Amino acid sequence: xxxxxxxxxxxxxxxxxxxxxxxxxxxxxxxxxxxxxxxxxxxxxxxxxxxxxxxxxxxxxxxxxxxxxxxxxxxxxxxxxxxxxxxxxxxxxxxxxxxxxxxxxxxxxxxxxxxxxxxxxxxxxxxxxxxxxxxxxxxxxxxxxxxxxxxxxxxxxxxxxxxxxxxxxxxxxxxxxxxxxxxxxxxxxxxxxxxxxxxxxxxxxxxxxxxxxxxxxxxxxxxxxxxxxxxxxxxxxxxxxxxxxxxxxxxxxxxxxxxxxxxxxxxxxxxxxxxxxxxxxxxxxxxxxxxxxx
Amino acid sequence: xxxxxxxxxxxxxxxxxxxxxxxxxxxxxxxxxxxxxxxxxxxxxxxxxxxxxxxxxxxxxxxxxxxxxxxxxxxxxxxxxxxxxxxxxxxxxxxxxxxxxxxxxxxxxxxxxxxxxxxxxxxxxxxxxxxxxxxxxxxxxxxxxxxxxxxxxxxxxxxxxxxxxxxxxxxxxxxxxxxxxxxxxxxxxxxxxxxxxxxxxxxxxxxxxxxxxxxxxxxxxxxxxxxxxxxxxxxxxxxxxxxxxxxxxxxxxxxxxxxxxxxxxxxxxxxxxxxxxxxxxxxxxxxxxxxxxxxxxxxxxxxxxxxxxxxxxxxxxxxxxxxxxxxxxxxxxxxxxxxxxxxxxxxxxxxxxxxxxxxxxxxxxxxxxxxxxxxxxxxxxxxxxxxxxxxxxxxxxxxxxxxxxxxxxxxxxxxxxxxxxxxxxxxxxxxxxxxxxxxxxxxxxxxxxxxxxxxxxxxxxxxxxxxxxxxxxxxxxxxxxxxxxxxxxxxxxxxxxxxxxxxxxxxxxxxxxxxxxxxxxxxxxxxxxxxxxxxxxxxxxxxxxxxxxxxxxxxxxxxxxxxxxxxxxxxxxxxxxxxxxxxxxxxxxxxxxxxxxxxxxxxxxxxxxxxxxxxxxxxxxxxxxxxxxxxxxxxxxxxxxxxxxxxxxxxxxxxxxxxxxx
Numbered sequence: 001x002x003x004x005x006x007x008x009x010x011x012x013x014x015x016x017x018x019x020x021x022x023x024x025x026x027x028x029x030x031x032x033x034x035x036x037x038x039x040x041x042x043x044x045x046x047x048x049x050x051x052x053x054x055x056x057x058x059x060x061x062x063x064x065x066x067x068x069x070x071x072x073x074x075x076x077x078x079x080x081x082x083x084x085x086x087x088x089x090x091x092x093x094x095x096x097x098x099x100x101x102x103x104x105x106x107x108x109x110x111x112x113x114x115x116x117x118x119x120x121x122x123x124x125x126x127x128x129x130x131x132x133x134x135x136x137x138x139x140x141x142x143x144x145x146x147x148x149x150x151x152x153x154x155x156x157x158x159x160x161x162x163x164x165x166x167x168x169x170x171x172x173x174x175x176x177x178x179x180x181x182x183x184x185x186x187x188x189x190x191x192x193x194x195x196x197x198x199x200x201x202x203x204x205x206x207x208x209x210x211x212x213x214x215x216x217x218x219x220x221x222x223x224x225x226x227x228x229x230x231x232x233x234x235x236x237x238x239x240x241x242x243x244x245x246x247x248x249x250x251x252x253x254x255x256x257x258x259x260x261x262x263x264x265x266x267x268x269x270x271x272x273x274x275x276x277x278x279x280x281x282x283x284x285x286x287x288x289x290x291x292x293x294x
Numbered sequence: 295x296x297x298x299x300x301x302x303x304x305x306x307x308x309x310x311x312x313x314x315x316x317x318x319x320x321x322x323x324x325x326x327x328x329x330x331x332x333x334x335x336x337x338x339x340x341x342x343x344x345x346x347x348x349x350x351x352x353x354x355x356x357x358x359x360x361x362x363x364x365x366x367x368x369x370x371x372x373x374x375x376x377x378x379x380x381x382x383x384x385x386x387x388x389x390x391x392x393x394x395x396x397x398x399x400x401x402x403x404x405x406x407x408x409x410x411x412x413x414x415x416x417x418x419x420x421x422x423x424x425x426x427x428x429x430x431x432x433x434x435x436x437x438x439x440x441x442x443x444x445x446x447x448x449x450x451x452x453x454x455x456x457x458x459x460x461x462x463x464x465x466x467x468x469x470x471x472x473x474x475x476x477x478x479x480x481x482x483x484x485x486x487x488x489x490x491x492x493x494x495x496x497x498x499x500x501x502x503x504x505x506x507x508x509x510x511x512x513x514x515x516x517x518x519x520x521x522x523x524x525x526x527x528x529x530x531x532x533x534x535x536x537x538x539x540x541x542x543x544x545x546x547x548x549x550x551x552x553x554x555x556x557x558x559x560x561x562x563x564x565x566x567x568x569x570x571x572x573x574x575x576x577x578x579x580x581x582x583x584x585x586x587x588x589x590x591x592x593x594x595x596x597x598x599x600x601x602x603x604x605x606x607x608x609x610x611x612x613x614x615x616x617x618x619x620x621x622x623x624x625x626x627x628x629x630x631x632x633x634x635x636x637x638x639x640x641x642x643x644x645x646x647x648x649x650x651x652x653x654x655x656x657x658x659x660x661x662x663x664x665x666x667x668x669x670x671x672x673x674x675x676x677x678x679x680x681x682x683x684x685x686x687x688x689x690x691x692x693x694x695x696x697x698x699x700x701x702x703x704x705x706x707x708x709x710x711x712x713x714x715x716x717x718x719x720x721x722x723x724x725x726x727x728x729x730x731x732x733x734x735x736x737x738x739x740x741x742x743x744x745x746x747x748x749x750x751x752x753x754x755x756x757x758x759x760x761x762x763x764x765x766x767x768x769x770x771x772x773x774x775x776x777x778x779x780x781x782x783x784x785x786x787x788x789x790x791x792x793x794x795x796x797x798x799x800x801x802x803x804x805x806x807x808x809x810x811x812x813x814x815x816x817x818x819x820x821x822x823x824x825x826x827x828x829x830x831x832x833x834x835x836x837x838x839x840x841x842x843x844x845x846x847x848x849x850x851x852x853x854x855x856x857x858x859x860x861x862x863x864x865x866x867x868x869x870x871x872x873x874x875x876x877x878x879x880x881x882x883x884x885x886x887x888x889x890x891x892x893x894x895x896x897x898x899x900x901x902x903x904x905x906x907x908x909x910x911x912x913x914x915x916x917x918x919x920x921x922x923x924x925x926x927x928x929x930x931x932x933x934x935x936x937x938x939x940x941x942x943x944x945x946x947x948x949x950x951x952x953x954x955x956x
Contacts, residue, residue: 062347068423069343070408088424089408128428137431152430156351 022223025052027210028063028072031157031253033181033264034099034208035076037234037272039252040245044237046230050223056252059156060130067211074212078131079285082211086286091214093291096228097271097282101206103199104267105131105180107139108192110169116195119174121149125163126178128154131206136178138204139196150176157183161254165190181264182253199267207271207282209292217291228272228293235270300485304477311473312466319462326458327451334374334447335410341372342407342423342440349425349438353380355388366391377441380425388436404439415447480504488514495521535609537587538594546608546616550668553606553620557661565628567617568657568675569597569635572687574613577650585645586613589652592643600634616672625692628658632690653688655679664693677701707760710752714744715769721745722777723939726948727796727910727932730924735949737794739828739932740778741939742770762802771803775816781942782820790949796826796856801833804841814851822852828879830858834869842872849874856910861898870905878902882913885933888922899926 029035041047042054055072057063060081067075068088076098077085085092109116116122122145126132140147155163161183169175176195177187184194198206210227217224238245246261253261271278279289298306345368352361358380369375369391380389404420405413413421420441426433484507487499491511495518502508533545541549550566557564571577571593578586590613597607597615606618617635622628635654642649657678665671678693680701685691714720720742727737744752761767778797785791803809817825827848834841849855856877857869861884869875880898884891895911902909911923914933923931937948 061350065343065346065350068408069339069346070411071339071343088406128431129426129433133431150430152428154428 022051022220025050025074025216025220025223026072027052027054027074027076028057028066029054029076030057030060030063031182032060032076032208033104033253033261034101034268036238036245036249036253036265037098037231038076038210039249040238041230041234043248044234046234047227050226050230052223052227058158059127061127061156073216074210076208077211079207079209079282079287080129080131080134082209083286084129085211089213092211093214093217094209094211094287095217095224095291095293096210096231097274097278097292098208098210098231099268100271101180101198101208102267102269103197104264105135105178105206106184106194106197107135108177108179108184108187109195110165110175110192111195112193113143113145113195116143116145116174116176119149121151121172122174122176123151123153123172124176124178125153125155125160127156127160128152132178132180134204135196135198135201135206136176138201139176139178142201142203143196161186165192181267182256182260185256185260186254197267205281207285207287208268209287214291225293232272235272238265239270301478301482304474304482308470308473312470315469316462316466319458319465323455323458323462326454330451330454331415332411334415334450335413337372337374338421338440338442339407339410341368341375342410342421342438344368345378345438345440346423346425349380353425353427353436355380355382355427355434355436358389362389365389373446374443375440376443376446377420377439379439379441381437381439383435391441407440415442418442419444481507484511487511535594538591538609540594540597540615541606541608543608543610543616546606546610546618547668549606550618550671553618554661554667557620562621563623563663564661565619565622566659566661566671566675567619567628567632567635567690568659568672568679569615569617569654570656570679570683571613572653572655572683577652581650588645589643589650593639593652593654596638597635600638601631605631610672616675622660625658625660628660628692632656632658636688636690655682655687656690657682657693658690659693674698703756704760707752707757708764710744710746711757711761711764711766715773719745719747720770720773721941722774722781723941724781724795724945725932725939726936726945726952727794727930728936728952730920730928730931733952733955735793735936735952736930737796737826738945739796739798739939740774740781741798742774743939758800762800765802767800767802768806771799771806771809772812772816774798775813778825779816779820782824784942785946786820788946789953790946792824793949794824794826794854796828798828798830798858799833801836804829804833804844805837810844810847813848813853817851817853823854826854826856826877828856828858831860831862831866831869834873845873859912861894867901870901870907875907877908877910879932880909880911880928882933885911885913885915885919885923888919892922895923895928896926899928903927 027038029038038047038054042052047053055063055066057066060076060078063072063075064077064081064085066072068085074095075081075085077094082092082094111119124136126136139145140150157179160177160179165175165187175192177192179187188194198204210231212224242262242265243258246258250256250258250261253264256264274282274292274294279287279292283289345365348361348364352364354360365378369378377391378389379387379391381387404422405418407421407423410421420439422437422439425436425438427436428434480503484499484502484504488507488510491497491499491514498515498518499511502511533541535542553564556562571589574586574589577589590609593615594607594609597617601607601617602619604620606620608616608618610616617631619628619631635656639652639654642651644650657675657680659665659671659675659678661671664674674693677697678691681697682689682691691697710719721744722740723743724738724740726735727739728734729736742754742758744754744757746752758767761770774797778795782793782795785793829845845855854876855874856879857873857875858879859881860878862881870878878898878901880895884895884898888895899909901907908930909928910930910932911919911928912932914920914923914931914935916935919933920931920935937945940948
C-alpha cells in the first residue's frame with residue numbers, strides 16, 4: 001500500500017516535471033515549386049517532430065493575410081509580400097531563404113512582344129499586390145509597352161488558371177498573364193506562350209523566404225534553427241531523389257506530371273545556404289542578414 | 295496537548311478541503327473563461343480572415359451595394375460581431391451596418407486584428423485591418439472595422455461563470471454532505487462505538503465495514519472474552535479452594551460478614567462448625583500427600599451432601615474445614631448437621647483395596663453468644679474443636695466460657711513460657727528428704743517453679759504439661775539439670791556437700807537423642823553420685839526397651855535412679871527387675887490416706903527392703919504419719935512436716951538449723 005502511494009506521488013511529480021510540448025507553429029504558404037521543401041518535410045513527418053504545421057492557401061496574398069490576422073506564426077513570401085506585411089507587422093523578419101526564381105515567374109501571352117507593342121488594348125491578368133505586379137511593370141518597361149493600353153484584371157492564380165480563355169479571347173484579343181510555376185503549365189496548354197520570365201529579366205529578382213516575427217525568433221530560435229536544418233535536409237533529399245520527392249509533393253502542385261515537376265525545378269535556384277554576397281545584395285530588399293539563418 | 299474529538303477534527307479537515315476544492319473550481323472557471331475567450335477570439339480571427347479574403351476579391355468602393363447583403367449576413371450569422379464598417383483613407387464611411395452608427399465614437403478603441411490573440415476582449419470594443427483596392431496598379435487603402443457584440447460576449451462568459459459557480463456550489467455542498475455522512479457513518483460512529491465498548495467492555499458493536507475498525511472491534515472482543523475468563527478464574531482462585539472447590543478462607547470471611555450483618559438486622563442466630571481431620575498428618579506421612587488430597591476431596595463431598603442447601607462449607611487450611619449454618623433455631627439444628635457429617639464420614643474410604651477410616655473433631659461456636667465477629671467465632675470454634683480432640687477425637691464440642699477460660703489460661707501460659715527461660719523466670723525450689731532415724735536432711739528434690747513478675751510463683755502442674763505439649767520441656771529439662779549441677783557444685787565446700795539432689799526427668803526428655811550427652815557434660819564437674827534422677831512409671835511405658843538401655847548408661851555414669859509415685863500406675867515389677875533403680879518413692883496418695891493404705895505401704899517398703907532399695911515416703915505432713923513410717927522402717931520421708939520446697943538460700947538455712955538441732 002505504501003509502495004503504491006509512493007509510486008503515485010513520484011508519478012505525479014514526474015508528470016509535473018515533464019517538459020510540455022511546445023506550442024504548435026503554423027506556417028502559411030501557397031502553391032509554388034520553391035516551397036516544395038516545406039511540403040516534402042511536412043509529408044515526411046520531419047516537421048511533426050518540431051510541432052510545425054503548414055496551411056496551404058491559394059495565393060501569396062492570402063497566405064500573407066493569414067499571417068497578418070495572426071492565424072499563422074510563419075509565412076512564405078517573396079520580397080513583395082514581405083515588404084507589404086512589414087507595414088502592418090513591423091517586427092516581421094526573414095529567417096530562412098528558400099529559392100530564387102530563375103524562370104519560375106513568367107509573363108505569358110497569346111501575342112508576341114511585337115504584336116503587343118502594336119496592340120491598342122492589352123488585358124493583363126495578374127495577382128495585383130504581389131510580385132506579379134513587379135514583374136509586369138518590369139516587363140512593360142523592358143518591352144517598351146505603353147502602360148496606358150493595359151487593362152489590369154486582379155485575380156489570384158487559381159482564378160487565372162480557371163478562366164476559360166477561348167471564350168475570353170473572343171472579346172479580348174490581346175491577353176497578358178503574369179503567373180508562376182506550376183500554374184503556367186495549364187495556361188501554356190491553352191496556347192499561351194512565355195514572353196518573359198525571371199530568367200530573361202535581369203532587372204528583377206524574386207526571392208522566396210520563410211518569415212516570422214522577431215519576437216518568435218528570439219523566443220523560439222532553437223526551433224527555427226531546427227526548421228532550417230530540416231529545410232536543408234529536404235532540399236538535399238529532393239535533389240538526390242526527385243522522383244520520391246515528386247510522389248510526396250505532387251498533390252501540393254496541382255498534380256503536375258513528373259516531367260513538368262522536373263522542369264519547374266529547373267526554374268528555381270535553391271538559396272537556402274546563401275553566400276555573403278547574396279545576403280549583401282538582398283539587403284536592398286530590407287532583408288536583414290542578422291535574422292537569416294545560414 | 296489539547297485533545298480534539300474526531301467529529302471536530304473531521305469538520306476541520308472539511309473546512310480545509312472545501313475551500314481547496316472551491317479554489318480548484320475557481321481556477322477551473324478561470325481557465326474555462328480563458329478558453330471561452332480564446333474560442334471567441336479564434337472565431338473573430340476566422341471571421342476577419344474570411345472577410346479579408348472576401349473583400350480582397352469583391353470590394354469595390356464604387357459598387358459597395360453589391361456586397362452589402364453579404365456583409366450584413368456576416369453580422370447576422372456571427373453573434374460575436376455587432377457591426378462591420380469600412381472607411382477610406384480619409385475616414386469616410388464606405389459601408390456601415392446599422393448597429394454601428396450608435397457607437398462610432400468607440401472606434402478609437404479599436405485594436406489591430408493582428409493583436410487579437412494578445413488582447414483582452416473585455417477591454418476592446420472593435421478590431422480593424424486594412425484592405426487595398428487597386429485602380430489599375432494604383433493601390434487605395436481602406437480600413438475595415440469589426441465591432442464586437444460586447445453584450446453577447448459578456449453573456450457568454452457570465453453564463454459560464456454562473457453555471458460554473460452553480461456547479462461548484464452544488465458540488466461543494468454535495469461533497470461536504472457526502473464526506474460528512476461517510477465520516478459520520480463509517481468513522482465517527484464506529485469509533486464512538488469502540489470507545490463505549492472499550493470503556494464498558496460490554497455490548498460489542500456490530501461488524502464494521504472499515505477493515506481496521508473491524509480488526510480493533512474483533513481484538514477488543516477477544517481481549518474482553520479472555521479477560522472475563524481470567525477474571526472468572528481469578529475470582530475462583532481468590533474465593534475457592536482449588537483442591538476441593540469449596541470456598542476458601544478469604545471468601546468465607548466476607549460471606550460470614552454478610553451473614554453477621556443479616557443476622558444483626560433480623561435478630562437471627564447462626565453457627566460455625568470448625569472441623570479438623572483426626573490424625574490427618576499420619577495419613578499424609580504414611581500413605582502420601584496424593585492420598586491425603588483424595589481424602590480431603592472426599593471429605594468435601596461428604597460435607598456438601600451432609601449440610602443444608604444454604605449452609606456454606608469452606609476449607610480454611612490443610613485439613614481444616616469450616617461450615618457456616620445460617621439461621622439456626624437452636625443447638626439441636628447444629629447437632630443434626632454435625633451428626634450427619636459424623637455418620638457419613640464413618641463409612642470407610644476404600645482405595646486400592648485398602649480401607650481407611652476417617653474421623654473428625656468438630657468445634658461449634660454460635661452467633662452471637664460465642665462471638666459477634668468472624669475472627670472471634672472462628673477462634674472459639676477452633677477452641678471447641680481442640681477440646682473435642684483433647685477429649686479423644688472423633689466427636690464434637692460446643693464452645694463454653696469455661697473452655698474459653700482454660701484456653702485463655704493456656705495461651706497466657708504459653709506466652710509466659712516462651713520468654714521465661716530468656717528472662718530467668720524459672721527457679722529451682724528444694725524440698726528436703728529427711729532420714730527418719732536421725733531426723734537429718736540427707737537429700738532434697740529440686741522442684742521447678744515459674745515466677746511470674748505479676749502473678750508470683752506458679753506451680754509446675756500449670757506449665758509442665760504445656761511445656762511437654764510444646765516441646766519446651768527439652769530446653770527446660772536441660773536448664774534444670776544444669777542448674778541442679780551448679781547447685782551441687784556450690785554446695786561442694788559447704789556443710790551441704792553430702793546432700794543428694796534429685797531432679798525429675800520426663801519421658802520426652804528421655805526420648806531426646808541428645809539427652810545422654812547433655813547429662814554427661816553437665817555432671818562432668820560434680821560427683822555424679824550426688825545427682826539422683828526421679829522417673830515416674832508413666833515415663834517408662836513407651837519404648838521400654840530403648841529406655842532400659844539409656845537408663846543403664848545413665849546408671850553407669852554414677853547417677854542414681856528413683857522410681858517416683860510408685861504404686862499409682864502399673865507398678866510393674868518388671869520395671870524393678872530390669873531397671874537398676876536405687877530408690878522407691880511411695881506416692882503421696884498412700885501417705886495421705888495412710889489408714890486405708892497401710893498394707894500397701896508395708897508392701898512397698900517390703901519390696902524395697904527385699905530388693906535392697908532405698909524408700910522415700912512422699913507427702914508426709916503429720917507426726918503420726920512419720921511415726922508410722924518409722925515403725926515400718928521406712929528410711930526417708932519428704933513432705934511439709936519437715937518443709938515445703940524452698941529456695942536454695944532458705945533450704946541452706948533450714949539445713950543449718952536442722953544440723954544444729956541434731
